[in-house]
Amino acid sequence: MSVSSLLSALLLLASSASASHFYGGSMTFNPIKNPDGSYRVDIRFKEAYHSCYATDSWTCRSGNCGSRTSFVGGRVDSSPNGGSWCQTEAVMKRIVSNNSPFQLQQSSCCWIATTYNIYGGNWGLITHIDLGERSDTSKPNRSPVATTLPIVRVPQNCARNYNLLSCDPDKDKVRCRYGILSASECGMCHQPAGFTLNQSTCTLSNAVNAARGFYAFELVMEDYPTQNITLNYTAMAPAARSPFVNASNPPLSKIPLQFAVEVEAPAPSCIEGEYLPRFLHPTPHQGEHLQARVNQELEIRVKATATFSRISDVVFSGPLNSTKETTTTGEYVINWTPTSDNFGQHFPICFIAEGLNGSRNYQSEMRCVIVVVEAAGPRAHVTCTKDKMSVSIERATISGIHGDHLRLNNNASCAVSSNNTHVFTTFSLNGCGTQIEETDDHLLFKNTIVTFDNPNHIITRKNVFEIEVMCKYQKKSSITTMFDAHRPAVNFTERGFGSFSYQFEFFQSSTFSNIRSPSSYPLDYNVGDMIFMEIAPVNVVQNTEVFVESCVATPFDNPNYPISYPIITNGCGVDDTVKIYSSHQPNVKFSMEAFKFIGQYDQVFISCSIMICQANNPNTRCAKGCTNGTQVASSSHVHKREAAIQTKSHFISQGPLRLRRSASFTGMS
Template sequence: MSIIMSVSALLSALLLLASTVSASHYYGGTMTFDPRKNPDGSYRVDIRFKEAYHSCDTSDSWFCGSGNCGSRSTYVSGRLDNSPNGGGWCQTEGVMTRTVSNNSPFQLQKSSCCWIYNTVSNGGNWRLLTHIDLGERSDTSKPNRSPVATTLPIVRIPQNCARNYNLLSCDPDKDQVRCRYGLFSANECGMCNQHAGFTLNQSTCTLSYSVNASRGVYAFELVMEDYPTQNITLNYTAMAAAVRTPFFNASSNPPLSKIPLQFSVEVEAPAPSCIQGEYLPRFLHPTPHHGEHLQARVNQELEFRVKATATYSNITDVVFSGPLNSTKETTTTGEHVINWTPTSENYGQHFPICFIAEAQYGSRNYQSEMRCVIVVVEAAGPRAQVSCTKDTMSVSIERATISGIHGDHLRLNNNASCAVSSNSTHVFTTFSLSGCGTQIEETVEHLLFKNTIVTFDNPNHIITRKNVFEIEVMCKYQKKSSITTRFDAHRPAVNFTERGFGSFSYQFEFFQSGSFRNIRNSNTYPLEYKVGEAIYMEIAPVNVVQNTEVFLESCVATPYDNPNYPISYPIIRNGCGVDETVNIYTSHQPNVKFSMEAFKFIGQYDQVFISCSIIICQANNPNTRCAQGCTNGTQVAPSSHVHKREAAIQTGSHFVSQGPLRLRRSASLTEAISPSLNLNLVFVAGCVMAVVAMVCGMMVYKSRGSKVNYQLVKSDEI
């Protein structure tokens, strides 16, 4: 019997130890709630709570502290974000739904050991408490909703740099929000410290750090409360009504709700400079402003971008705290894209997202200010279907969901030549991923092709007063290997139509030698070259247009079939050879022949596309851009200032592209880089993979007058 009791005691001790370990190394947490009345008279309370530890912990160990807390009907949880900096942390969010039989107040609690070990107070227990009052408000006829709040688990500041942390204090009921330190007597905190060197403005929820506080981690256990802006009454089904008044002082009427807001602040070694943008990151456009409201739509993916800079340190990451299932990607241009798709259950609710940019200088890590935004979830927007193939995008939008917009006043990306068709039920279009102004964007994992459907008044005008919204469409492709399966066919001739010149076609071809007699067979595309091998090219009319000449204005090489791709290498600019190996053999002719030595982009890009801009002019006219030839950028091309009466002497610029060119695998490193290539001019590629699999089509709806950022809609959800 004694042996059995000893084993039982040992198991109890081990379980207690396991519970303590799983809940130790605590960085902070918070809880918010949104209640609604059910048709049967009961109440549903949607509760979101975030917690952060050294490792991810998705358990739910909240218990009822007082009142009727009802029963838990659903619960899901998952990781939000993590960072190796600041000791290493992982923040998770749990989404819990509770069903309560009446609307009397109740409290939920959670507590354990311990705060992270290196706090200035040497760690200690922590406690979280949320006070939920479901009394029906006399001003809204609904239960009270808590303020929405979140924060990063740990924020870091150099010892010599003053900083204000504006804690998000938004209330869906437009109540006054206040913040204060938790009280031990009310079970609102574990250590309940009020730290020297920090000041809390309770009315604005701003935590200010002066300077020269001792280095270390400080635990902040705050309580956020909301008060009505005028006297209101809370009505209950099982108890007497209660009056709530605006805040007067700490001993006045109780608040409408209490939620915990707990986090850590680490005071680090002094920085060489406290100026944002030097060592400490500084946010750039298009980063949202602090407190900005972003409108999202049900079942449409919200997207907003964060970009930061620092002169002396390198931006390494953007860490964020947002709703469950939000994600983050980084583009090759240094923007961090945060995405989240609300569901129908989120309609009418408010969701906070906070973010911080992190940078590294040597062994030191620095943080930017913390910014927070509010996402307001609205009803679903336009219903559309976006279909993607390896080289086209097709869009079909239900006309009933874009009422007031005439199909004849829609086009792609302000490009009059790329029309959008319509019938009585749908607006639809199909276009090339490399045409109609389609833009390409690259992240670590995806390639994104984007275009925009816009409204216009007159095809000859560049402004519109009917542009009440824009619809951005997107194809998203997964990158998985170092070989591309896209754009592997010979490019057809490009057709142009211009006043004074009529319709004409030009073809971009590659030749086997400098004699320009034998065209490379179109069936052999993609063409293969050795690095350093001569490439012979010609741009010529399919049918010769009498009394014209072609001017090779510019050529650029890119790893993808898009001349505007951010990774590019200039070959010809303003009619002048930029690459030192380029040769232009003809001038003032209906065609242009040129050559250069093959190269590859640094990294594992195995292909090169060449896109050239050409201008067609009247032959032997000294007033044309063709007659000027190479200008080295010192003269303004006539094409940019031609008057209407001169329009027929030359065309505008037109892009002609061909590729891809594949670089044969080299047996040695010395063969892989051309000695004649100017490596200083080659953009170093940061991504080493290309497209092999399509993910989905997406759509963005932008409404003028609403602060809508990118809202992406998966094609299988709309």
């Protein structure tokens, strides 16, 4: 080969490689008949490339495609793995004057490089839309709804089935097949070896030891009626449609579903949960139908595990404006808020967990769910302040619910009030069962207003009304003013002990003579200052002693918060600076040096688990004092005695302690 020929070949290869960036796409549509007889067609299409593109280059291939009235698009998700991809979705609305069939087409170059085309062949997408009025529904046909990740990856030695979610809103039979070149349904139109497509169930399976590399799948999804129907047109004779028997029957619609599969190097194990991530509760199941309400945020929580891999991400494909956040407990939360335009429609969401082991990144199975959008729910107005949440719900939007049969989070002590027009309540961000959650960017405080039959019952056999209320705070904003109130005394009631109250207080010095005033909260300390604390009964209970089983420090008033620091465990001080001043007394005094949590946390809460026991009784947990944990269980038999000699454990907390910021210094060169 001459130098010029070699240079031309290299330039062609470089040009082709740089243009090889297409990872696939899909399209679904939902038609609505307008009062004037025209049709509005909501078309949603996804495309994936190396970079984020959301452009409308669809052309009308046949029929009357109408005119585009709006177009909006944006990024769904992206990943550096699998060749680095970004998937976008765009929503295009078109007005069509009649209900005759038409086709939209898009094509270009080039697919990513595959095992059978290193240059990346052409790609093409085509959608067949038939707006004929169905005799069974008296409405135009709706397409199946489907989506997929742009690329799915599988180790060479592992067999896997990919269930391509094929849900049809009209309950038609859905079928998947490879695209046909003569119908412009594909670009390369290659049926990869080493894979099997079950056309009836839309399941793609890979053979073990298929050649490593990338494969492009250019599929077409079709829907067929399950009974004899006719399609009626405004300007055409009716067309009959028979139930699906074989491929010779014309489908009601055709939509593209294209994506890539990468066969990777073999994995040490194909067992899910070892190297390949395995999904855990509360992850929804494959094909599950989830209900969403207009203008109300939907949460899909995804959690995965792997013994030898660290879960590094969850990638997903969902509707435009869906987002993803990661919680500090290792859950990934996909959020989406439907609009009134989405009412009555079905939306697919697919997701995959990724696990990292060294430089290898492993994928879980792909799971897909269907979100069905229902009408708007109760109209609630939520006001969030620095330490409280106020909720007001319009009674007209919760008809049939008695205002006296509502409460917060099954907490009988947290009442919900009502009048002729509204149901309302106000509660502390750290009270009434409010749950706290932290994501990468937000602090969320959640509670639920629920119905109940009888305040003394924990079950119901009536239809349950639930409305989740939430306050969301940006972590970048100041959060030091939250929970700035002094904690009141905690009341306990125990058989054999009656009712009693204990208070957790901070003191000025080791003399424990001057209580820090409740009005001074949050309490300011410098890192390293000594903190003096006492847990004591409000009224002395004769012949009792208090025992501190454990104390933990957290940045929020939640002892189960995932970020925590142990101070006392099994009655033993585990922080080097802890000093316990008294034991076997009605009260307990202890101290420690102040510290702060690393990161954007300026405050500390102390939560302790305490137990009340009979004084001078050697059989109680209090009498055993500090243990290494092996002796604690031996005292459990005391619960079987007729006379109560100790209470169960109770949590008591106090704070916040606010750590003064140190002066900032600027380095000088």
